[in-house]
Amino acid sequence: MFDLNNVITRYFTLNINGTQLEVEPPKVKTLKKLMAVQKTNDYETYIDVMSEILSKNRQKITITTEMLAEADFDVLNNLSIQYFTWLSEIKSHPNF
Numbered sequence: 388m389f390d391l392n393n394v395i396t397r398y399f400t401l402n403i404n405g406t407q408l409e410v411e412p413p414k415v416k417t418l419k420k421l422m423a424v425q426k427t428n429d430y431e432t433y434i435d436v437m438s439e440i441l442s443k444n445r446q447k448i449t450i451t452t453e454m455l456a457e458a459d460f461d462v463l464n465n466l467s468i469q470y471f472t473w474l475s476e477i478k479s480h481p482n483f
Contacts, residue, residue, distance in 0.1 A: 398445060399473045401466070404454065409445040412474060417443075425467065430460065437463060440470070 398409035413421070417439055424432045434455045441450040455463065 397477065399470055401469075403441070403450065406446070406448065408441065408448060408450075410441055410470075411443045411445070412477065413440050413443065418474075421467070433463065437467065 398411060400407060400409050402408075417436065421436045421440065424436050434452050438450050438452045438455055441455075442448070444450075
């Protein structure tokens with residue numbers, strides 16, 4: 388039986404500052420930057436990369452580094468973990 392509730396969408400949905408965003412998968416170059424910065428303690432570059440990723444959304448809302456700098460590290464870290472989990476799910480999905 389095909390269950391539409393189990394279909395993985397191509398967009399990562401999240402709420403940020405009361406706004407729902409549908410974030411697209413990153414380009415390979417951006418993904419490599421995120422993976423590289425996660426291995427360092429460079430918080431500023433991490434915020435820059437996350438801003439770039441979150442700004443690539445269907446709503447065409449720019450997420451600035453200032454918006455993300457207000458969040459604490461645990462929030463941003465959890466966001467990137469959830470984002471990577473979503474990326475691995477769509478990568479392994481046979482229809483994508």
